[in-house]
Amino acid sequence: MDPNYPVFANTLETYDAYFQDDRERYIRSERYRRTYEAYEQFQAMTNQQAEGSGSGIKRTRTYIPRDREEAEQRLLEDYFGNDDTPPKYPEENFRRRYRMSSTLFAKIVNDITSYDAQPLPEYFRFFRQRIDALGRNSIGPILKITSAIRQLAYGTAPDAFDEYLQIAERCSRECLDNFTKCIYILYVEEYLRKPSLEDIEKTYALHEEKHGLPGMLGSIDCMHWDWKNCPKALHGQFKRNDHKYPTLMLEAVADQRLWIWHAYFGVPGSNNDLNVLYGSPLFDDVLADTAPEAPFVVNERTYKQGYYLADGIYPTWSTFVKTFSIARDEKTLKFKRVQESARKDIERAFGVLQGRWGIIRQPARALQINTLRRIMYCCIILHNMILQSEKFELSNFKDMFVNPETNMQRTWIERCDLHVRRSKELRDSLVHNELRHDLVNHLWNLDH
Numbered sequence: 001m002d003p004n005y006p007v008f009a010n011t012l013e014t015y016d017a018y019f020q021d022d023r024e025r026y027i028r029s030e031r032y033r034r035t036y037e038a039y040e041q042f043q044a045m046t047n048q049q050a051e052g053s054g055s056g057i058k059r060t061r062t063y064i065p066r067d068r069e070e071a072e073q074r075l076l077e078d079y080f081g082n083d084d085t086p087p088k089y090p091e092e093n094f095r096r097r098y099r100m101s102s103t104l105f106a107k108i109v110n111d112i113t114s115y116d117a118q119p120l121p122e123y124f125r126f127f128r129q130r131i132d133a134l135g136r137n138s139i140g141p142i143l144k145i146t147s148a149i150r151q152l153a154y155g156t157a158p159d160a161f162d163e164y165l166q167i168a169e170r171c172s173r174e175c176l177d178n179f180t181k182c183i184y185i186l187y188v189e190e191y192l193r194k195p196s197l198e199d200i201e202k203t204y205a206l207h208e209e210k211h212g213l214p215g216m217l218g219s220i221d222c223m224h225w226d227w228k229n230c231p232k233a234l235h236g237q238f239k240r241n242d243h244k245y246p247t248l249m250l251e252a253v254a255d256q257r258l259w260i261w262h263a264y265f266g267v268p269g270s271n272n273d274l275n276v277l278y279g280s281p282l283f284d285d286v287l288a289d290t291a292p293e294a295p296f297v298v299n300e301r302t303y304k305q306g307y308y309l310a311d312g313i314y315p316t317w318s319t320f321v322k323t324f325s326i327a328r329d330e331k332t333l334k335f336k337r338v339q340e341s342a343r344k345d346i347e348r349a350f351g352v353l354q355g356r357w358g359i360i361r362q363p364a365r366a367l368q369i370n371t372l373r374r375i376m377y378c379c380i381i382l383h384n385m386i387l388q389s390e391k392f393e394l395s396n397f398k399d400m401f402v403n404p405e406t407n408m409q410r411t412w413i414e415r416c417d418l419h420v421r422r423s424k425e426l427r428d429s430l431v432h433n434e435l436r437h438d439l440v441n442h443l444w445n446l447d448h
Helices: 006-051 068-079 091-098 102-113 141-154 169-191 197-210 232-238 273-279 330-342 344-356 369-389 412-426 429-447
Strands: 216-226 247-254 260-268 296-298 301-303 307-309
Touching (some): 102 369, 141 169, 141 369, 197 216, 216 273, 216 344, 232 260, 247 344, 260 369, 330 344, 330 429, 344 369
Antiparallel strands (some): 216 247, 247 260, 296 301
């Protein structure tokens, strides 16, 4: 039969129209079935996560009513008092538990709460007291900053002071993280800066008076901080056999007053001091020709820049003075004793830093390197702030010498030539040997 015949053609159209509805119903039913199966799987997974492993009891969030108003009032009465009533604990107890004076603590609280920027960073907004959804005042800045400092000072878990401060574990962790960010933003340019020309001259005079070493800028060394919760994928990079845990390294320079002028933290612990030095920004200002010129004279010879006392692993550069492995005569023996005793300044600085802030004396629990880096820099900045509050003489930050910017009038070739020349001067082993020889004679002539 001819399919073009009109009667047969109408029959085909009716047939297609009839089964077209069945196909659409089938497609809709299949789509519904798959959607329902996916929903059932999602419900099963949700129930399984809520039930936990084997307990069979659905886990829910436990609400703990904390009386933060009473905790803040108790804290104020214990350590701060008011105009009519003195605090319960004297100043010496405050210094022991806060690691600083009450005056310095009040300055930090005021600087954090009065910081003005548009837009205001979230970590500063965290310490502003607000009204919550229930109409109650949020946790006050004194409580939050106290929680952060107690964690730094004692190295305890975030929930260790929940009973006294009435702050939950998560909020305490946020207090520490935001506090370290605020301290770094507020004080890094003042308390973790390059020394000015006035600072260098005072440091020269201090070390010549204390150790008899003219031109000494300080002592340099590295310290390891154990990283207990280091991810397994990073163990090969941060672990070495002489430490139980993976470690992060801190390179620092300190003077006789234990003031830390330079800090470079975050290098994997599998490196040694020499590898850390090659990546350190310690001599960036020297290579960029922005360091202040501070020559000194020893044994009637003038040298362009100061030097750091270092141990045997450091290279024989013009900016390092190392001791002798074996003393050949009385002169070298005297120099060996003076150099090794003066180089203990950096070891004492590490000891005071770890003794004051217990969080860096114990294995670190944080998972992120940036979190540990902020904690370390915060501890160093607070360490220098405490030294200054104890009336250690330092140049006024407002009037300090500002290192000049790189001279952009030089051409690219001139800047490259300057960098090469400065690098050669920095790594000149001949100057290193001459300087050490002059220091040996200088120390010997002081007693003879």
